[in-house]
Amino acid sequence: MSPAALAEILVSALIVIGGSFALIGSWGLVRLPSLMERLHGPTKASTLGLGAILGASVLWFHLTQGVWTTHELLVSVFLFLTAPISANMIAKVHLHRLRQREPSEPPGPAGAPAAPPGGADWANHEAPHEGTPGDFVGD
Amino acid sequence: MIARLLPHPGLSVLLVVMWMVMVGEVSFGALLLGIVVGILVPRFTAPWWPGRPRVRFLPALAYAAIVVRDIILANLEVAAIILFKRTRDLRPAWLAIPLELAGPEAITVFAGTISLTPGTVSADVSACGRYLLVHALHAPDPAAEIAKVKARYEARLKEIFRD
Numbered sequence: 001m002s003p004a005a006l007a008e009i010l011v012s013a014l015i016v017i018g019g020s021f022a023l024i025g026s027w028g029l030v031r032l033p034s035l036m037e038r039l040h041g042p043t044k045a046s047t048l049g050l051g052a053i054l055g056a057s058v059l060w061f062h063l064t065q066g067v068w069t070t071h072e073l074l075v076s077v078f079l080f081l082t083a084p085i086s087a088n089m090i091a092k093v094h095l096h097r098l099r100q101r102e103p104s105e106p107p108g109p110a111g112a113p114a115a116p117p118g119g120a121d122w123a124n125h126e127a128p129h130e131g132t133p134g135d136f137v138g139d
Numbered sequence: 140m141i142a143r144l145l146p147h148p149g150l151s152v153l154l155v156v157m158w159m160v161m162v163g164e165v166s167f168g169a170l171l172l173g174i175v176v177g178i179l180v181p182r183f184t185a186p187w188w189p190g191r192p193r194v195r196f197l198p199a200l201a202y203a204a205i206v207v208r209d210i211i212l213a214n215l216e217v218a219a220i221i222l223f224k225r226t227r228d229l230r231p232a233w234l235a236i237p238l239e240l241a242g243p244e245a246i247t248v249f250a251g252t253i254s255l256t257p258g259t260v261s262a263d264v265s266a267c268g269r270y271l272l273v274h275a276l277h278a279p280d281p282a283a284e285i286a287k288v289k290a291r292y293e294a295r296l297k298e299i300f301r302d
Contacts, residue, residue: 084254
């Protein structure tokens with residue numbers, strides 16, 4: 001087998017693996033029972049999918065043109081930075097709407113979260129206490 | 140003097156490296172422009188980031204390696220749950236994780252790690268800053284899940300962000 005054919009097989013395999021994980025992540029969106037469970041699919045299962053596809057891209061440019069591309073590295077870094085934040089934002093909106101008892105926002109199998117021990121509420125429902133990281137009064 | 144010119148030296152170095160990676164070639168011009176970005180951006184954003192956390196570099200590198208490994212395992216685990224676990228066998232739960240970390244940067248990294256790793260998404264922090272609200276996709280034993288996350292990530296972050 002020629003090196004070029006081997007390279008194509010390797011790159012194809014990575015793309016197929018990546019595509020499968022992206023598909024599983026999307027299937028998770030369809031089949032999991034409620035919003036909070038559905039959030040797990042895109043934050044995780046698609047990360048590896050994208051990682052494999054980016055790996056295929058790096059490998060392809062290296063094997064066909066002999067250069068190491070670095071942009072894929074940046075894409076994955078930005079993905080790792082933004083995925084938790086968007087998941088967090090969606091979760092916070094969900095918590096807010098749960099507390100408002102919006103009819104279109106049913107609680108999932110885990111129910112609504114209990115207040116944390118110690119008297120304070122979650123920061124979604126109560127202003128940050130003085131001296132905590134979220135307190136910007138003194139700045 | 141140095142503190143005025145470079146309010147966040149680590150951020151400056153990171154910006155230069157990111158700039159070089161983005162340009163994708165090693166040249167004098169790119170490096171020069173990268174250094175300009177690395178000096179100007181931290182200066183203009185300094186008013187919104189008053190504190191400066193001290194980060195230990197080597198433990199942070201080891202932590203990144205552990206997290207990347209866990210992200211790959213997390214993907215396999217969540218994929219298995221999506222494909223094979225029946226909905227009625229799924230045990231989603233809310234976890235209130237007591238925080239020993241105090242710095243906003245440390246808590247942010249902790250929450251981000253939780254979102255990227257096995258079956259957990261961080262949702263909120265308590266108003267007193269001492270609890271993290273986390274949703275677990277499948278946690279039959281919430282107490283064990285909390286202990287695992289604290290031992291695996293928070294203990295290491297305490298080393299990295301130690302003052």
